[in-house]
Amino acid sequence: MEKLWTKGLLGFLAIAASFGIVAFLSGSLPATLLVIFPILFVGIMFISDEEGMVDVEIDMPKKVKVDDIVEVKARIILNRGAGIFLFELPYFEHFKPVDGSNVRVVFKGLRSRVYDLTYKIQAARRGKFSFTEIKYTYNPTMGILNTKTGKINVNVSIDVIPKVEILRKRGLRIRASLLNPRSARSRIGPASTDFDTIRSYVPGDPYRTINWKATARRTTSNAPLVNQYEREGLHTIMFALDRGHTMRQGTKEDNPLESSIKLILSFASLLLNYQHNVGFWVMQKDKNARKSIVVPGSGMEQYIRLRRSALLVEPIKQILSSYNKDREFFAIARETVPTTFLFTSITETNADTLSLICRQIRGVSSRLIVIDVLPYGIYGKMSPYSISSIYNESYNSKARRKLYSRFSGFSKIIPWDPEITGYGKIISRLTGTLR
Numbered sequence: 552m553e554k555l556w557t558k559g560l561l562g563f564l565a566i567a568a569s570f571g572i573v574a575f576l577s578g579s580l581p582a583t584l585l586v587i588f589p590i591l592f593v594g595i596m597f598i599s600d601e602e603g604m605v606d607v608e609i610d611m612p613k614k615v616k617v618d619d620i621v622e623v624k625a626r627i628i629l630n631r632g633a634g635i636f637l638f639e640l641p642y643f644e645h646f647k648p649v650d651g652s653n654v655r656v657v658f659k660g661l662r663s664r665v666y667d668l669t670y671k672i673q674a675a676r677r678g679k680f681s682f683t684e685i686k687y688t689y690n691p692t693m694g695i696l697n698t699k700t701g702k703i704n705v706n707v708s709i710d711v712i713p714k715v716e717i718l719r720k721r722g723l724r725i726r727a728s729l730l731n732p733r734s735a736r737s738r739i740g741p742a743s744t745d746f747d748t749i750r751s752y753v754p755g756d757p758y759r760t761i762n763w764k765a766t767a768r769r770t771t772s773n774a775p776l777v778n779q780y781e782r783e784g785l786h787t788i789m790f791a792l793d794r795g796h797t798m799r800q801g802t803k804e805d806n807p808l809e810s811s812i813k814l815i816l817s818f819a820s821l822l823l824n825y826q827h828n829v830g831f832w833v834m835q836k837d838k839n840a841r842k843s844i845v846v847p848g849s850g851m852e853q854y855i856r857l858r859r860s861a862l863l864v865e866p867i868k869q870i871l872s873s874y875n876k877d878r879e880f881f882a883i884a885r886e887t888v889p890t891t892f893l894f895t896s897i898t899e900t901n902a903d904t905l906s907l908i909c910r911q912i913r914g915v916s917s918r919l920i921v922i923d924v925l926p927y928g929i930y931g932k933m934s935p936y937s938i939s940s941i942y943n944e945s946y947n948s949k950a951r952r953k954l955y956s957r958f959s960g961f962s963k964i965i966p967w968d969p970e971i972t973g974y975g976k977i978i979s980r981l982t983g984t985l986r
Contacts, residue, residue: 604631607685609707617714620673627666629659634691641707645676674711676804679862681708715816716974752777787828787847787887790815793895799866800926807924810969811894812861818978819857831857832880844879874908884915891916897923897954906957919962920984928970
């Protein structure tokens with residue numbers, strides 16, 4: 552490395568040279584010692600002016616939940632250089648400092664040193680976060696020589712999972728009123744042993760399901776009657792999530808989008824426990840996500856797919872002129888004819904364009920339920936004044952009826968304020984739409 556002579560070192564050399572002249576003229580031992588010490592000091596500083604060799608090891612959890620406290624352990628290894636190091640250790644967006652700081656100042660002498668540092672941060676929002684480089688500033692030889700900056704490439708990532716309320720099956724009963732869709736067995740699910748009703752025979756019904764006694768009592772037709780049993784995974788559910796600008800109302804950590812994701816995952820967990828087929832569609836494709844849709848499926852693996860897709864959803868800042876018609880979603884919907892739950896926040900800016908896409912979704916769904924996530928409770932927490940009650944009484948009672956009239960005839964709208972109505976109550980209301 553090329554070494555640069557600064558004004559400080561040149562000043563010390565000038566002092567040493569002046570003492571050298573005095574020593575030469577006087578010929579005394581004390582004057583000679585005065586020459587040696589400045590020269591030694593300048594030599595030590597110049598020799599120690601070498602580029603620092605730095606390595607940082609980071610140890611932290613790979614997966615946490617919202618509001619969990621994460622302890623980050625950092626080991627800083629300094630092998631070369633001498634001076635002051637300033638490190639900017641990993642810190643992620645939507646995290647809060649709890650204990651310690653990610654910015655640390657470390658001093659190194661002539662020997663190699665190892666420093667173990669810890670600090671704690673708290674996750675405030677779900678998402679997938681990564682940290683790719685650690686920046687540091689190096690002031691060699693106590694800052695007399697030039698300051699240097701450097702970067703250390705690291706690959707640190709963490710998944711923050713939404714805190715989801717897992718509801719028990721006891722007390723909730725989910726049944727579909729129709730065998731819809733009547734397609735592949737994998738889509739409908741296997742028959743259980745729970746008796747449902749007696750109906751007329753249709754081609755394809757198993758021979759063992761014929762009810763001979765009921766058929767013998769039938770006088771109007773010779774067609775046999777069969778026992779129909781409840782099917783596991785009888786219905787297909789599709790969750791559609793609007794990530795438009797209206798879903799950003801509130802704060803970055805508390806808004807309709809975050810509340811919708813929590814409700815979707817909680818409701819999906821309950822439906823999957825009943826062996827329903829559940830899918831997920833993000834209405835506006837994100838460039839960071841490979842796909843905007845999770846094909847309907849069942850089982851615990853399907854819940855992991857839903858959660859992984861929900862982690863990557865980010866709101867759109869600009870106002871949308873229209874909602875794109877996703878060909879993949881409509882192809883799946885035509886095959887399965889699902890019940891579609893659409894999560895959005897209806898305002899004057901998106902009511903017209905949203906009603907158009909809702910009409911198209913209803914054409915390929917057995918029913919469409921629109922959950923209008925209201926932000927008024929969030930506003931009430933942000934303001935010292937009770938503005939939520941003012942909004943609910945004046946705006947919600949009048950303007951909402953006018954907005955909802957644009958969706959009449961092809962969808963059912965359920966308003967939901969997460970700060971007023973809990974997740975368990977709204978899910979019990981939504982399950983009633985499946986019967």
